[in-house]
Amino acid sequence: VCGGEELSLFCRKRHLYRENKDPAKWVLRGTAFEPRRRPSDQRLEASICQTTGVPIDELWAICVQHFDAHQQSPALGRGIGLGQVVLDEGLTFEVNGDPHPCHANILGWPEDPSHDDEKVRHLWMKAALNMAAKFKYEPRPDPAAAPAVPAGPAAP
Amino acid sequence: MTALAIDQQSRPLELRNQTPAEGGLDVAVLAADQLVRQTSGNWRAYVNSAVAEIHAECSAADWDGPGSVPINDLVLQRALNVSDLLRYYVPYATPAPQLIACADGEVTLTWEIDPDQVFSISVGNHGLLNYAGRLGQNGQPHDAVPYGTEAIEQLATYISTLY
Numbered sequence: 001v002c003g004g005e006e007l008s009l010f011c012r013k014r015h016l017y018r019e020n021k022d023p024a025k026w027v028l029r030g031t032a033f034e035p036r037r038r039p040s041d042q043r044l045e046a047s048i049c050q051t052t053g054v055p056i057d058e059l060w061a062i063c064v065q066h067f068d069a070h071q072q073s074p075a076l077g078r079g080i081g082l083g084q085v086v087l088d089e090g091l092t093f094e095v096n097g098d099p100h101p102c103h104a105n106i107l108g109w110p111e112d113p114s115h116d117d118e119k120v121r122h123l124w125m126k127a128a129l130n131m132a133a134k135f136k137y138e139p140r141p142d143p144a145a146a147p148a149v150p151a152g153p154a155a156p
Numbered sequence: 157m158t159a160l161a162i163d164q165q166s167r168p169l170e171l172r173n174q175t176p177a178e179g180g181l182d183v184a185v186l187a188a189d190q191l192v193r194q195t196s197g198n199w200r201a202y203v204n205s206a207v208a209e210i211h212a213e214c215s216a217a218d219w220d221g222p223g224s225v226p227i228n229d230l231v232l233q234r235a236l237n238v239s240d241l242l243r244y245y246v247p248y249a250t251p252a253p254q255l256i257a258c259a260d261g262e263v264t265l266t267w268e269i270d271p272d273q274v275f276s277i278s279v280g281n282h283g284l285l286n287y288a289g290r291l292g293q294n295g296q297p298h299d300a301v302p303y304g305t306e307a308i309e310q311l312a313t314y315i316s317t318l319y
Contacts, residue, residue, distance in 0.1 A: 013220075015256045018268065027271050030288075031256050031264055039223050071221050117260065118282040119300055125264075125276055125288035126298040133271035133290065 001093035003084030017137035030128035081135035225261030245312030
């Protein structure tokens with residue numbers, strides 16, 4: 001993922017973005033970026049979607065199949081920003097094409113050797129706040145089209 | 157004696173000279189969603205409501221997708237305690253924090269004016285309070301501090317720079 005790549009982060013909770021009177025100024029909140037530990041090996045990662053040149057219909061079809069399908073409610077919208085915003089925080093990308101070709105993981109989150117997350121969480125928060133400030137939020141174009149009962153293949 | 161008077165007198169000396177009237181000016185420029193929240197003299201009702209909402213939505217396994225950790229009662233109680241303590245140290249016009257449940261089982265208390273003026277404290281099932289902020293000209297503080305009076309006073313100082 002290069003610095004000029006457009007990235008999208010799907011959001012299903014209203015508290016993950018900040019509204020403004022001017023919708024052009026809606027941005028993500030830091031909590032949208034916080035990493036999770038992968039169950040298989042406890043690696044810290046945050047999922048994101050590479051969307052440079054991806055048609056809007058295709059983008060939301062990916063959301064329906066690979067995001068909505070594994071959540072209690074569908075995405076309300078997406079955060080949009082550049083790869084450089086992530087790289088500027090000293091983080092890296094892994095593009096593994098799983099569960100879809102556009103998928104990438106944000107890696108390189110600071111870690112305590114003993115996995116005491118409470119000692120380093122502030123570093124994740126700092127990076128997340130900085131990235132969120134530079135990720136605009138865009139509501140889902142047709143919320144009514146979102147699936148009411150998710151169904152689809154398992155996410156990694 | 158009114159609650160306002162009690163709050164004013166119980167603040168540290170360096171914060172006591174920030175009057176409600178001065179704070180009122182700040183309130184006028186806050187975003188609409190922040191105006192809904194009440195000032196530090198009466199955060200409890202708002203925070204209680206937020207805690208109840210989190211308890212209802214986030215206390216089951218996988219509440220935020222596979223692997224998300226339930227928010228337990230201890231974390232919610234700590235979030236309430238931190239909020240209760242902070243309100244005695246911040247300017248009266250400071251709005252209640254937004255409480256946000258995180259997928260790793262922590263609860264974040266956030267004060268936010270805009271993306272460049274924001275401060276968050278994360279409360280979890282342990283003895284540390286993690287915080288990070290973007291405070292404009294006041295920098296980007298971040299650290300993990302042991303829960304206690306000294307930490308609360310330090311965090312209140314950062315929050316006060318926003319209001």
